[in-house]
Amino acid sequence: MRRYAHVPAAETPAGSPPAAPQHGERQTLARLWPYLWAYKGRVMLALAFMVGAKLANVSVPLVLKNLVDRLAPDAGSPQALLAVPAGLLLGYGLLRLSTSVFTELRELVFAKATEGAARRISLEVFSHLHALSLRFHLERQTGGMTRDIERGTRAVHSLISYSLYSIVPTVIEVALVLTLLGAKFDMVFVWITVAALVLYVSFTVGVTTWRTRFRREMNELDSKAHTRAVDSLLNYETVKYFNNEAFEGRRYDEALERLRKVAVRTQQTLSLLNAGQQTIIATALIAMLWRATQGVVDGRMTVGDLVMVNAFMIQLYIPLNFLGVIYREIKQSLTDLDKMFTLMAREREVADAADARPLLIKDQQAPAVRFDHVQFAYDPARPILHDVSFEIPGGQTVAVVGPSGSGKSTLARLLYRFYDVQGGRITVNGHDVRSLTQDSLRRHIGIVPQDTVLFNDTVAYNIAYGRPDATREQVEQAAKAAHIHDFILATPGGYDTMVGERGLKLSGGEKQRVAIARTLLKNPPILVFDEATSALDSANERAIQAELAAVGQGKTVLVIAHRLSTIVHAHEILVMEQGRIIERGTHPQLLAANGRYAQMWRLQQHEA
Known part of the structure; x- marks a missing residue:
């Protein structure tokens, strides 16, 4: 879900200086x-x-x-x-x-x-x-x-x-x-x-x-x-x-x-x-x-x-x-x-605990992720998640669907520890994410956000941002996997093409493919796709979906989607509404249940 945070009254937004100095x-x-x-x-x-x-x-x-x-x-x-x-x-x-x-x-x-x-x-x-x-x-x-x-x-x-x-x-x-x-x-x-x-x-x-x-x-x-x-x-x-x-x-x-x-x-x-x-x-x-x-x-x-x-x-x-x-x-x-x-002196809202330890995951091991009775609200007056519980077993893909405002993107932000849960807990391999260092947790997670913002630098720099020490060959390999390599070569500057302020020189689909490429280059054991192909045309979406499915093999994947056609092969699909999970199961199971998911599926098939 997209949301706009509310700053508590005690805080002063930056850029609006206080009327008087805070210290002598x-x-x-x-x-x-x-x-x-x-x-x-x-x-x-x-x-x-x-x-x-x-x-x-x-x-x-x-x-x-x-x-x-x-x-x-x-x-x-x-x-x-x-x-x-x-x-x-x-x-x-x-x-x-x-x-x-x-x-x-x-x-x-x-x-x-x-x-x-x-x-x-x-x-x-x-x-x-x-x-x-x-x-x-x-x-x-x-x-x-x-x-x-x-x-x-x-x-x-x-x-x-x-x-x-x-x-x-x-x-x-x-x-x-x-x-x-x-x-x-x-x-x-x-x-x-x-x-x-x-x-x-x-x-x-x-x-x-x-x-x-x-x-x-x-x-x-x-x-x-x-x-x-x-x-x-x-x-x-x-x-x-x-x-x-x-x-x-x-x-x-x-x-x-x-x-x-x-x-x-x-x-x-x-x-x-x-x-x-x-x-x-x-x-x-x-x-x-x-x-x-x-x-x-x-x-x-x-x-x-x-x-x-x-x-x-x-x-x-x-x-x-x-x-x-x-x-x-x-x-x-x-x-x-x-x-x-x-x-x-501004205090961090999300800070590492004094005894926080790094997350250690063995090579080739896909960690299990669990949301356990999670409660969360950006503003206490407006709760977002209500007692949400589900598990993503290691190496499997779980998809979350539902209308806008149901709390889907909030799941990704909580897993990434942009915010801390206010009830329940989130674990990775049994470790509460609040007991882990933020740096080690985020090193093991790759995310393709719905709204992609790029640095005002070259295409190569933006792709390599997923792993700054990557070679040019590895950058190009990631671009090929994201089906943007040919487009880059067709530009006058190639991989040295400047993308402009916030990537405005590229189309929405091109920016999203750059974001996919840099996440593929990072190659973490946990992947989060938040409407990762929403800005792509149907042909590119199908091609990249196949690539993402191949990349997701052996990894723990959380997919947040509006288009149900992109998640039919997920191991489990969660249907959220108003911050609650109202249905869960595989694609055939949910269609057979003839509930909210089946209704959304018929509607999207009719529109198609």
């Missing part, structure tokens, strides 16, 4: 730290280079002061010819160069740590998404979710860049400058600087915190617009079928208009923040230079001291000028990273 910022940083600390040697070396760069940077105004003071002798005096010692000029140039060299060395050393951490996090998110259950993936919004992952990965770079390359160096530089100002001059310089810093930081943090909600809203609207665009493009054919290009354009434009309004509001608040910051910086700079100028006039300070104070202030306020941007980006990066970590 400290917890988010704590989760990021182990990824960086794996490169602790590089972290420590980068910090050393950073301190070296700041020491060199703070030393530049000191050397500049000495250069200016050496120019103080009266013009035309013999000392003026020697006013600028070569050593000071050389030292000034070397300090300037050292600042740049240490900075580049810091970034060079730490690049591996940054990229390595981003790679590990991205891989873990990717692996975790594949480990999540089918219910999650049926409810996700692909565009929004990929946007969240993209922003989360970028947030790793931003956090490291802004914190290690901006915040920490600025703190070090502020401490060094305040120490020098307090030691060389009076404490008024220190208090002016501290007051300006406190006012600047308080204003920046306050306004940025206020602005964060606008930025978060803008990101959410951006994700929604992206989701709407991706969803429309993925359903391109449906849009064309109903001439709804203009309708889709209006829907997308509505999302873009909401995004535009929030983006304008975000820019307005940013301009307010920048104007306030510049006012504070300019006021502090005027106060410092006024104090320094008064000191020169009074004879307490030299012209070099004035130049040094001015250079200190410029060096100090240039990075502070970007504090609002840095603080905003760090806050936003923490929010984006938290969304990705929240996704990684």
Whole structure:
């Protein structure tokens, strides 16, 4: 049966970000730290280079002061010819160069740590998404979710860049400058600087915190617009079928208009923040230079001291000028990273038990599969299976027929452990599938689904997906068994023909034959055919049915079918209706019983 999963109210579908982070910022940083600390040697070396760069940077105004003071002798005096010692000029140039060299060395050393951490996090998110259950993936919004992952990965770079390359160096530089100002001059310089810093930081943090909600809203609207665009493009054919290009354009434009309004509001608040910051910086700079100028006039300070104070202030306020941007980006990066970590923390609906063991099946041995009083519902308010019991003996074929919505495809999903039963059990060779590892169970099952979705790659890649280590000869052999080899050779690219997004360049029958080929290539001991030939014409269906019957020899086969003509040779046929087995037996037995199966048979024969 086809069904659309219902997500419990406690869960939040991916791609629809929560209104607020699920964790505190400290917890988010704590989760990021182990990824960086794996490169602790590089972290420590980068910090050393950073301190070296700041020491060199703070030393530049000191050397500049000495250069200016050496120019103080009266013009035309013999000392003026020697006013600028070569050593000071050389030292000034070397300090300037050292600042740049240490900075580049810091970034060079730490690049591996940054990229390595981003790679590990991205891989873990990717692996975790594949480990999540089918219910999650049926409810996700692909565009929004990929946007969240993209922003989360970028947030790793931003956090490291802004914190290690901006915040920490600025703190070090502020401490060094305040120490020098307090030691060389009076404490008024220190208090002016501290007051300006406190006012600047308080204003920046306050306004940025206020602005964060606008930025978060803008990101959410951006994700929604992206989701709407991706969803429309993925359903391109449906849009064309109903001439709804203009309708889709209006829907997308509505999302873009909401995004535009929030983006304008975000820019307005940013301009307010920048104007306030510049006012504070300019006021502090005027106060410092006024104090320094008064000191020169009074004879307490030299012209070099004035130049040094001015250079200190410029060096100090240039990075502070970007504090609002840095603080905003760090806050936003923490929010984006938290969304990705929240996704990684999403619990699996179907997980291996702590003591799960692998399923071991001897070569050439067909396992027995049993459904024992199975109860199941996707939504508790709407049960799907009611006390379903049957067995597929090793090496035999059992077919399940019935109207749409009777629960047939659910049997395959439960056997594959896309979901766990809520009552009863399913066993393979007497082992409850919940006691087995999902990986080992699925390695022994091959399925041809009713709806075949292919990767946007070559035909050869899609067939070989059943067994990635297969040779080209084995791939072609599987294609021949699925009666698609001749069609592939007739295409311009042969086996290297691209099948397009979700296989849309192929017809439904061609996609289904590719799916059959890759399952035949996998060659597992348990086979599940869920309407495996529903998209084929009669001639190809008969040919492939014969091939599938040959392949199924010696294997345990579950066939889910609507066309009764395809399962007349099954060892047992189950007739399901409303989640219950209402008839069972062989084809002749069921016809003789003159029940629901016989009625369906007569109807299909009449239609034929």
